[in-house]
Amino acid sequence: MGKEEYQAGDLVFAMLMLLIVLVLLVSIPFETKWFDGVPLVKQPRLWPTFCLVGMALFGLLYSIQIWRNYKFQLGEVQAELNELSSWLRPLEFVFYFVLYVWSVPLVGYLLSTLLFFSLLTIRAGYRTLLMFWVSLATGFGIVVVFKSLLQVKVASGAIYDYLPDGWATFFMIYF
């Protein structure tokens, strides 16, 4: 019923999930409402409680199984912690992503996308002129397809207000 081979991080993941479930279970009375005179099956509290109980039950069994089947030893704590820290490695890219999102309403979708693609391509280790142009072309292509052609709703950049009227409207609509 469980994974065949133990992997560093399995236990810490199970424990973290259990901890989250416990916090959520404890907060049921505060985060859901109970209406007097309403039958149990119609209470808004019922369904999230059912989900959390199910999650806790499976989570508990999963944790016990990992503990028993894989003969977890205290010496493996370091490996668990190393794995935990590796889950946080994407935080750097989350930061770039958030910066990108933040910049779109300021400098516009086109410019922020070109900057995001070119700088992240350099960060990813591609430092040739060819890859620089490829990254710009990819970013430009994405903006053209989604914003210019498919007209998806992306906030226009505040920077466009400084352009001459005709150009400002053009950029607001298409880029």
Next chain:
Amino acid sequence: MELILSSFDIFLRWDVWAAILVGSIGGVIIGAIPGVGPAVAIAILLPATYSMDPLIGITVLLGIYGSAMYGGAIPAILINTPGTPVNALTTYDGYSMTKDNKARRALTLAYWSSFTGGIFSIIALIFMTSLIAKVAPLFGSRDILMAALLGLVLVIISHRKQTLIAGMLVFFGMFISTIGMESVKYSMRFTFDQSWLLSGFDLITVLLGLFAVSQAFTLLIGNDKRVSMPSLKGKKREGFFELMKYKTVALISSAMGVIMGIIPGVGEFLAQFFSYNIARSISDKPERFGKGAPEGIIASEAANNAVPAAAMIPLLALGIPGEALTAMMLSVFYVHNIIPGPDLFVKHIDFVYGLYASLILINIIVMIFLLVATKHLLKIIQIPQRFLGVSILGLSFVGVYTLRNSMIDCIMCAVFGIFGYALKRLNLPIVPIILGMVLGNIMELKFRASQARIDTLFDYINRPISGIIFAIIVITLLIHFWSIWRQYRKEN
């Protein structure tokens, strides 16, 4: 008949043709790039399809879904790396044939097998439509509740060796769907006084985080692999003649794909696994399997390509998605107020026929494209992995930001991305979360809707359909526990 003919009118529209072309060719390209896959592509494109005509939007997504596995066979055969996870079994015999300088033969065999599976499942789907149309209106709230429950049970137990964690993740997904303002008493649930949690978690935000952003992180943090492409020698028709030699395997595998596709929560993995084993058991030379047996490629490719059309059956008939990709498509239906389920066959039958016709065309176009353009696709496989990560992250922005131009949505998407990244590192399944979210929501709605007719728990299963589905659930669980017990006794 008139209805069927009128549904073909849609092919006089240029936008339908554009959707079919973009979906089918785009799907092949996406499938051919290891590390992208249809789930990532569909998650990214989903919000863009909201503003399209429902048939156009669904056709693009179906095109990607149906054709990605065709493309996924290319890297599986040529460089021993499946383009999509479900092409994994193709590597066994496909790559062996490539090593024997039979790459072209293996590729064309995979294409024709995929085509057979695809067309077979669409024909099955069309023939089953009349049956579904008759049975579907009989489904009430309790029946759909039981069908959704069956879906969840199957999702959990189909993750063999990971049943417990799959169960926990299903309930986690179900819990996520309860967050926000509930629709009966308008009370808040688990919003922690945060206004941005009032409307709960959007499915797209979670989907993009778990599938696309997590994949971008995986690619960005990983290393590029240098791949050398083998030369393609031989004739294009070799694969077709090879397939003709093993017609029975192709038909059995396609049928297996259809059966597995219809059952919610099962999908391509089990379909190809069973087909592969059946093909080996009926083969004259079972020892060749894994060493370049043509039947191995046929079994794997015909089965996994038969699943997409078949997976549409529970979605269209009952509004119950069987796996993550159909769960994504369900949201497109809802956005356009086309509610899948019994009414679909009464109110929008022309839409349904149009969908079937699009599916057939998608398969034909993909087949022609692959026979002509395989050589050019080889270059796409060589796109550097980390650059793909950059592109996926940039594209994920479009998917999530266009929902409501919200920074919070983007941050939540990134948080789910980290969660998905951890799950991927631990080889834990992501799909149960999505299905838990979608099916959990359906279950709560149907549970509440059925209360007017419920006095005792027995009332949930005293209708013929809900009773039958409940019996299937019980039998499925009994078989599952019996197999675990048998395995336990074998090991001890």
